[in-house]
Amino acid sequence: MKLIDIKNYNNNLNVIQNNCFENLTFNYNDNLTNVLTFCSTITFLEKAIVKNNISAVITSEKVYEKLRKKNKFNEIIIDKGIVLSKNPREDFFKFHNYLAENTEFYKKENISFKGKNTKISKLASVSKNNVHIGNNVIIEDFVKIYDNVYIGDNSIIRSGCKIGGEGFQFPVINNKIYFIKHVGGVKIGNNVELQNNCTVDRSIFRGYTEIGDHTKIDNFVHVAHSSKIGNNCRIAAGAIILGSVYLGNKIWIGPGVIISDSLIIEDEVSISLGSVVVKNCKKGEELAGNFAINKNEFILKNIQALY
Template sequence: MRLSELDFGKLEKEGEFDWLGLTAEDYKGKKVLTFLNDEKYYKEIENNKSITCIVTTEEVAKKIEKDKYGIILSKNPRKAFFELHNKLVQEDFYFTKKENRISEKAIISEKANIGKYNIIIEDNVIIEAGVTIYENVTIKKDSIIRSGTTIGGNGFEFSRFEDEVLSIAFAGDVLIEENVEIQNNTCVDRGVFDRTYLGKNVKVDNLVHIAHDVKIGDNTLVVACTLIGGRTKIGKNSYLGPNCTIKNGLILGENSKVSMGAVVTKNVKDNEVVTGNFAIPHEQFIKNLKKM
């Protein structure tokens, strides 16, 4: 799609895009239209090779290298961007509707709810009663989805504009790799613009919330009542203890461990163990405890 085809704003420089997205996320293989309200985030755009077009203000546009990007001007770039996104979701801009591909070797309860299109379920997948699988979900072979779990539903994404709250439509998907097990009454949201991803051999306990666009690396264990905020990235072989909370947008390194009940508000390094509210390195937490 070309910027000149849009029905808002003022065209500053022509450009083409085939996806919408955020400055801090990478969308490999896509030509991405994003928005820029403040020039301080321009560095994120420069570092993001996916972005080809920008919705921005006349003032901020003066700071942008116009030979690199298509530009369209708006008095409220963020609102214009999300309203366009919602419109494009309704027009099936992001996905073509295709028939489900469900293996005859999959074991699916008659009491499971399976969406009408863009669902792939491979060999030996087990889906128990009361599971809901929405559209745009892929579940690879030998995975198990226990009763009451919901996969691929819309998450919590809203934008406030003065007295108006705009509900943001979801255009992403969910990919669950081989030999994943998700136990009872867990929620896995689909991505807003990108993908929610569970790597090979990931095991998820009961009553876990995995928000939109979360990426969980291979062999990670997620224990009961954990909450993982949107766009969080978790490295392989990690462990999230019972009742822990992970702030949205964080990066947890490989082999990291989050202790029971921890509230994580900062990135966690490879091989690091964090404890407490707010979570700090476990050894430091114990030292602080001994001083009390």
């Protein structure tokens, strides 16, 4: 789509440099290409214009003029589409909803598939719109599977799970709570098990919330939109993984853990029960506490508190 087409949504927007885009996102770590995003500060605009996957930005005239004064970026700006808005964040979200509700920009080809030896309870509800279920899959009673869900071979979805529903994205715009349409999907790998009453939300934009091969997830776990969980992870009961989190492989997440949004948790990390994680975690780290710190530091801190 050409950036100039944004004027079909709002003719008052000033497109000072046209370009093409294929995706929208506000998460710079997404692997989407040819992205339109928004930047409300000079800091984020400077980051955006050097990202190869970002082809266009919505920003304010004030922020854009600050950038123009920094001559070292002048050549990079030429490669990006630029839209000037009085409220970049508001126009970005409203334009996304406009595309979702009034155009075929996000339309997916409807390819539904059910593999061999798959057992789906008569009490389960499975959408007929672009749902792919692999071989030897078990889907138990009262499971709800929405549009755009892919489930790999030999996976088990236990009773009460909800896969691919709308996520929680309600920004406040002009003192009103505004609903953001979710248009992505969910990909569940091979040999995955989701135990009773788990929820996995679909991604906000194009792309998928993902759960990797051989990962096992206990009861009442919530995986928010656009998060990606690696292979061979174990996630115990009641854990909450917020939006756009990246989890590596072979990770242990204890009962009741909360992981804040947009974090990167590298391979083989272990997080003890009840921990609240608010920063990125390096490979092999062991974390505990609220807010979570190195497990040995946490133990020492609590011992010292006794004396």
